[in-house]
Amino acid sequence: MHSHLPTERRARHKRDQSIFHELLRRHEAIQREVEEIPNGIRARTWTTDADLVPLLHMHAKEMHKRVKEKFGLRFWDPAFAELFAQADKVEMSVTLTENGVDVFETSTDLNVVKLIRAHGAIVTAFVEHGGRAASQESPLPADYIRVL
Ligand code: HEM
Numbered sequence: 001m002h003s004h005l006p007t008e009r010r011a012r013h014k015r016d017q018s019i020f021h022e023l024l025r026r027h028e029a030i031q032r033e034v035e036e037i038p039n040g041i042r043a044r045t046w047t048t049d050a051d052l053v054p055l056l057h058m059h060a061k062e063m064h065k066r067v068k069e070k071f072g073l074r075f076w077d078p079a080f081a082e083l084f085a086q087a088d089k090v091e092m093s094v095t096l097t098e099n100g101v102d103v104f105e106t107s108t109d110l111n112v113v114k115l116i117r118a119h120g121a122i123v124t125a126f127v128e129h130g131g132r133a134a135s136q137e138s139p140l141p142a143d144y145i146r147v148l
Contacts, residue, residue, distance in 0.1 A: 009071065016066070016073070019059050020134075026052060027130035030100075034120045039113050040091075040106030041120040045127065046099040053099060060101040064094045078146070079138035083119055085147050086112050114144045 023030065029049040035042045045060075047053060066073070072084035083090070089112040095102040105116045118140055125133040140146075 012062075012071075013073070016059075016062050019055050019062070022055055023052070023059060024126060024130045024134055027127055030056070030127045032124050032127045034124055036117065037104070037106070039108065040104065040116050043103045043105070043120050043123065044097075045101050045103075045123075046097065048099070056100045057096045060094050060096070060103065064092055067092060077137050078148070079115075079118060079122055079140050081148055082115055082140065082144075082146060086115060090116060111145050114141050117141075118144065 026049065029052055030045065030047045032043065032045040034044075045056060047056060065071075067084065067087045067090065070084050070087050072081065074080035086107075086109075089107050089109045091104075091106045093104045105120070107113050107116055118138070122133075122138040125138070
C-alpha cells in the first residue's frame with residue numbers, strides 16, 4: 001500500500017501545480033476580499049470567467065485536503081512551510097459558491113492567527129500579481145514566532 005504512495009502523491013502534486021499555474025496565469029479574472037474575524041479571516045474569492053470556477057473550486061478543496069494531510073508544498077517559502085507545520089492548529093471551512101469559494105480560517109492559538117492572516121494576504125498577492133508574487137518568498141509578520 002505505502003510503496004505506491006509516493007507515485008500517487010507525485011501525480012497529485014502535478015495536478016495541483018497545473019491548476020495553480022493556470023490560476024496565476026489568469027489572475028486578472030479573479031477577485032478576492034479578505035475580512036478579519038475574531039481569531040482569523042473570512043476570504044471570498046470569485047471570478048467572472050465561468051471556465052475558472054471549477055479550477056477555483058478544485059484548488060481550494062485540494063489545498064484544504066493537503067493542509068489536513070500535511071502534504072506540504074513551496075518548502076523554500078517559510079510562510080508555507082510554517083502553515084503546514086501548524087496545520088493541526090488551523091480550523092478551515094471551505095464553501096463552494098456559484099462563482100468561487102468562501103473560506104473561514106481560524107485558530108485558538110494567537111500566533112497561528114497571525115500566520116493565517118499573513119497567508120490570507122499572500123493568496124491576495126497571488127490574485128493581484130500572479131506569477132510575479134508567486135515566484136518570491138512570501139512575507140511573514142515580524143512578531144510571528146516560527147516553529148521551524
Ligand atoms: C491566482 C492564483 C491563486 C488563487 C486564486 C488561489 C486561491 C486560493 C484560495 C481561494 C484558497 C483558500 C484559502 C483562502 O481563501 O485563503 C487557497 C488556499 C491555498 N493555496 Fe492558493 N491560490 C492561488 C495560487 C496558489 C499557489 C501558486 C500556491 C502554491 C504554490 C497556492 C497554495 C495554496 C495553499 C497551500 C492553500 C491552503 C492553505 C490555506 O489557505 O490555509 N495557491 N488558494
